Amino acid sequence: MTLTARDPRAAFVLTPPVMPLERRVRGYDRPLVVLALALSLIGGLLVWAATRSASGESFLYRHLLNLGIAAALMVAASRLDARLLRLFGPIVYLASLFGLLLVIPAGTTVNGAKAWIRLGGGFELQPSEFMKLGLIVGMAVLFTRHDDRGDDAPPSTRDIVLALGLVAVPLALIMLQPDLGSAMVLGCAVFGVLVMAGAPARWTLGLLVCGVAGAILAVRLGVLHDYQLARFTSFRDPNHDPLGAAYNYNQAHIAIAHGGLFGKGLFHGPQTNSGFVPEQQTDFIFSVAGEEFGLVGAGLIIVLFGLLCWRGLRIARDADAAARLVAVGVVCWFAFQAFQNIGMNLGLTPVTGVPLPFVSYGGSSMFAQAIAIGLLQAVHRRSLT
Amino acid sequence: MADPRRPPTPRRLGIIVALVVSMMLTLFVRLYYVQLIDPHKPTQNAGLLHDGYIVVPAPRGLIVDARGRPLVTNTTAQVITVDRDLLQQRSDHGRAVLARLAVLLNRSASELAKEITPCSPKVPAPCWTGEPFAPVPVATNAPTATVLAISEHREQYPGVAVQTVTLPSYPNGSLAAQILGYASQITTADKKSNSALNDADSIGVSGLEEQYDAILRGVDGKQIVKLNPQGYTVKLGGSVAAQQGNTLVTSIDLGIQRLAEQSLAKQIADSRAAGKPATGGAVVAMDPNTGRILAVASYPTYDPELFVGGITNANYGALTDPSAGTPLLNRAIAGAYAPGSTFKLITSSSLVMHDEINTTSSYSCPGSVTIDGRVKTNFDSEVLGDITLRDALGYSCDTFFYQPTADEYYTDQARIDRGQKAHEYLQRMAAAYGVGTAPGVDLPAGEQAAGSYADRETRLARWKANRATYCEEGRKGYPDIADAADRAYLTALAKENCTDGWRYRAGDNADMSIGQGETTMSPLQLAIAYSALLNGGRIWAPTLGWAVVDAKGKVVQTIQPKVRDRVPVRQSLFDYITSALDFGRGWSVSGAFAYIGSKYQNRLGGKTGTAEVFGKGDTSWLVTWGPTYKQHGHTRAKFVLVGMVEQAGTGATAAGPMLKRVWDGILGTNRPVIPHARPESVLPKIAPQVKVMTR
Structure with missing residues (x-):
């Protein structure tokens, strides 16, 4: 039992860290919920389309089951008192860090990255997904510690250095797995929080330059050995890539390119039905939308993500300092991960394994994202009261 | 920089909004392009399956x-x-x-x-x-x-x-x-x-x-x-x-090859039975007129089946183990040995061509000669008195060659003292006969020995490279060596090397004249040198490959040995030497001992060699050629055979009988292994290949 703030109507009773029941529905940002749900349901259809010919309905059912669990997690998270972030931040951060460490001795390797912890009953947990959440909340707390200087005061150099240290440990662990995609998403979310926290331009621009230089250096050094560059593009999964590093992308590109304006229709995509695109229900789910729903359907997914981010940023605008950082961090996370994932489907970004938020099949990512949406709701409701 | 009085939040939020909007717009534009505009849409060209x-x-x-x-x-x-x-x-x-x-x-x-x-x-x-x-x-x-x-x-x-x-x-x-x-x-x-x-x-x-x-x-x-x-x-x-x-x-002839290997193995067994270590040996048979190699035997040998499907580490270790005689080493071509008296072909060529001796005068063959205070003896301290080059070659007198080569050394020293370059005639003649250069046979470069000889330049270079080691060893005095006499000898040697190791001496030249000292050659190199004796002075880059035949049985390439060099020796001297070493001279030619009384004694010639090896038994050498015939009055031969047995005694006792068995086979005394007793000159017909399906 955690000690929490007291309810004014029951002065001497300790209450659990959740909202009273009668306030459960009040103050929800309904469009945000609707957008996330819409993406998840579209995701269900796409997962079904992608796996129907090989595995029947089993992936669809599990996606829906995941959705149910995710919904419950979202509701629970939304009922947390946003003021308690200060308490929860370190807990989520440390728990995720523990999970990442646990992966090293006890993890299972899926598609080349040792990133999963097997839970039994066919369930697996990917700590790096929860680390995104933990790090965003952790940094939000860190940057708003100094109430005496005012919530909006820009972080000091000491804070930024501390924050970067906080990021470096999980980032290194994730790179070790190796999961380049998750590491990049983590980096972008952290960058968003730093910008929003008002970190001086020399820090934000400096980190940006360092990041770009680091990436160029990595590719340049990789160019020295052909296989390293190929490994970068097929970083996540060398085994399913027997025809060269570009196979995944080429097949996804073919699928999307022939979708046209309205698509081939649900369950009528030849690329999807013949299983040409490896990992189509997870990282390449967008190619199903592109082939079967065309520009209209696939564009809708991008629009839905745009709207989702808009609602998130609206919440950020109205929130207090710590909560605003959480909201911005979550939005940056979703936005960049969506960009990274759709981008690799469209050949804009290198193939690194990250799922499309809400849409891709996969429990851990969906749960973490649901909790994030729940946190946004909690922030939103806190702003209303 | 941000205005310190105004919270940066709205502007910062603006940055985030701009980033998000630009990412989503980028995606949409790219999607629009890929699906509707792109004129070069990729197609699934592999059909449903790919190869x-x-x-x-x-x-x-x-x-x-x-x-x-x-x-x-x-x-x-x-x-x-x-x-x-x-x-x-x-x-x-x-x-x-x-x-x-x-x-x-x-x-x-x-x-x-x-x-x-x-x-x-x-x-x-x-x-x-x-x-x-x-x-x-x-x-x-x-x-x-x-x-x-x-x-x-x-x-x-x-x-x-x-x-x-x-x-x-x-x-x-x-x-x-x-x-x-x-x-x-x-x-x-x-x-x-x-x-x-x-x-x-x-x-x-x-x-x-x-x-x-x-x-x-x-x-x-x-x-x-x-x-x-x-x-x-x-x-x-x-x-x-x-x-x-x-x-x-x-150009390998299976018959000669088999005979050579069997004879070599038998000789190893015989020499061992006679109490000699006989650690290894080699036989080379070559056609002096074409430069083709007819047989190459090396003992110990191994079963090549060991390599089929990958050799085990243990087996490979055994094949490269020096204590087992390194069977993988091809002694005939990759081995370098002191050639002993067989080198006198080169010494005679040099001395006569440079008028240091002539073929008619007699020179002394005493039991020993003292050069720079060191006594150098004949084999068994034999004393033959004054003899001509003919007998010096036939009886293989060492002291005969010591004096003129020591004199050559002193002449060169005098030139150096006058500020001129040394002629080093003997070394130049050795180089002309191919010593010190890989023979250029069609085998990998690492599998053919170049042989060696000492001269002033290499001696000085080696001293410069190793002086520090010599001096240090001289100072330390080999404390690890138990035997006091050995220790004293090695220490004195190291001290001498430290101060005087650069010096090329008259004794070195005398050693070289009888194929000792730092002179080494492979059996193949000797075969090439003696081929030159019998073909008018041509030094072959010999070959093993003869032709390449394709699957239809058609010859697609013929491999020709090339003449790499010509030795600067006049034909009359070759004729003189071949007649001096003709086995028909009987007991006057040391190489003939094993052949006296055989039907073909008069058709062969040869030179023995007994090379001393420090700390080991003598290397037994014999170079023979035959059957001889006259062409334009010059002696020619169809084969040159070189035999070498390590640590087996004199040339006449080990290599002599060994090659005799091969000659018996070639010249048909026992069973003729080769028709007409001459190297094959026409390429065989190779039947078209039968298609072998492996799957």
Whole structure:
């Protein structure tokens, strides 16, 4: 039992860290919920389309089951008192860090990255997904510690250095797995929080330059050995890539390119039905939308993500300092991960394994994202009261 | 910079909004382009399935002798393969099949499972380095019982197949093993240097197999497999048959080769029975008129079958073990030995051509000569009085050559004192005969010895490089050596080397004149030098390969030995030397001892050598040539034979009888091994290849 703030109507009773029941529905940002749900349901259809010919309905059912669990997690998270972030931040951060460490001795390797912890009953947990959440909340707390200087005061150099240290440990662990995609998403979310926290331009621009230089250096050094560059593009999964590093992308590109304006229709995509695109229900789910729903359907997914981010940023605008950082961090996370994932489907970004938020099949990512949406709701409701 | 009085929040939020909007817009624009505008949309050009290729390694070409008899052929072997795709499709992922197979092969199932898993950054060795869809060989040369067990119970072994592969085979056992060399598995380095190579190929890494690898390797075939998008085999497609490599015809004559090896082995046994160590030996037979090599024997030898399908570390260790005589070493071509008196051909050439002695005058052959205060004796301190060069060669007098070569040294020193360059006639003549230069035979460069001799320049260079070591050893005085006398000797030597090691002395020149000191040659180099004696002075870059014949039996390339050099010796001196060393002179020619009384004594000539080796028994040498005939009044011979036995005593006692047995074979006293007693001059007809299907 955690000690929490007291309810004014029951002065001497300790209450659990959740909202009273009668306030459960009040103050929800309904469009945000609707957008996330819409993406998840579209995701269900796409997962079904992608796996129907090989595995029947089993992936669809599990996606829906995941959705149910995710919904419950979202509701629970939304009922947390946003003021308690200060308490929860370190807990989520440390728990995720523990999970990442646990992966090293006890993890299972899926598609080349040792990133999963097997839970039994066919369930697996990917700590790096929860680390995104933990790090965003952790940094939000860190940057708003100094109430005496005012919530909006820009972080000091000491804070930024501390924050970067906080990021470096999980980032290194994730790179070790190796999961380049998750590491990049983590980096972008952290960058968003730093910008929003008002970190001086020399820090934000400096980190940006360092990041770009680091990436160029990595590719340049990789160019020295052909296989390293190929490994970068097929970083996540060398085994399913027997025809060269570009196979995944080429097949996804073919699928999307022939979708046209309205698509081939649900369950009528030849690329999807013949299983040409490896990992189509997870990282390449967008190619199903592109082939079967065309520009209209696939564009809708991008629009839905745009709207989702808009609602998130609206919440950020109205929130207090710590909560605003959480909201911005979550939005940056979703936005960049969506960009990274759709981008690799469209050949804009290198193939690194990250799922499309809400849409891709996969429990851990969906749960973490649901909790994030729940946190946004909690922030939103806190702003209303 | 931000205005310190105004919170940066709205502007910062603006940045975030801008970033998000730009990302979403970028995606949308790209999607729009890919789906509606892109004029070059990619198409699924592979249809529903795409092709994978399983390489069918080409059988290597044959190596045959000068009459078309096989030295290396191909044989077929049963290989058991496992198709991982088929196993994976089973409910237990093939565990039961692997377990049954493991029992049959007497191996562990987990080991088999590891072996058939394709390698990847996450899968360490042992793993399968080939294509993921290709069947993995798990047992080569499987016993018939195992093959039958699998073929008779196919239902028990789904995914397990028995394939036939070709492997090299040696119908004559260890015959000419070091010359033929061996082929081995492709390594990463090989693939880097030749991208056309495939893991399934083998590559020649020694001997003729290496030298003529490109000719012998052939062109790999392929089996096309239809793969689904996940990379699993759906069905087999067409196939392209492998083309066997071309046939290499060599100038090796199987008959002489076999005779030489048998005689060498018998001599080793005989010498050992006589109490000599006889650690190894070599025989070379060469055609002095064409530069073709007819036989190359080296003892100890080995069974080349050891290399088929990969040699074990233990076996390889045994083949390269010095205590076992390093059987892998081809002593005839890669070995360098003090040539002893056989070197007197070169010394005589130099002394006469530079008018330091002449062929008519007599010079003394005392029991010993003192040079720079050191006494140098004849073999057994023999005293022959005043003799001509003819007898000095025939009886092999050492002291005869000491005086003029020491004089040559002093003349050179006088030139140096006058500020002129030393002539070093003896060294120049040795170089002209090929000493110090690799013979350029068609074998890998690392498998032919260049031989050596000492001169002023190399002596000085070596001293400069090693002076520090000599001086240090002289100071320390070899504390590790127990024997006081040895210690004192080595210490004195090191001290002398420290101060005077650069000095080339008269004694060094005298040593060289009788093929001792730092003079070394390979048996092949001696054969080349004596070939020059019998062919008017031509130094061959000799060859083993004669022709390349393609699959249809057509000659596509003829390999011609090249004349590398001509020795600066007049024909009359060659004639003088051949007549001096004619076995018809009987007891006057030391090389003739083993041949006196034989039918063909008058048709041969030869020179013995007994080379002293520090700390070891004498190397026994004999160079012979024959059957001799006259051409334009000059002596010519059809063969030059060089025999060498390590630590076996004098040339007449070991190498003499050894070569006699070979001559008996060639000249038909026992059983003629070679028709008309002359080297084959017409290429054999090679029958067109029979197509060998390996799959």
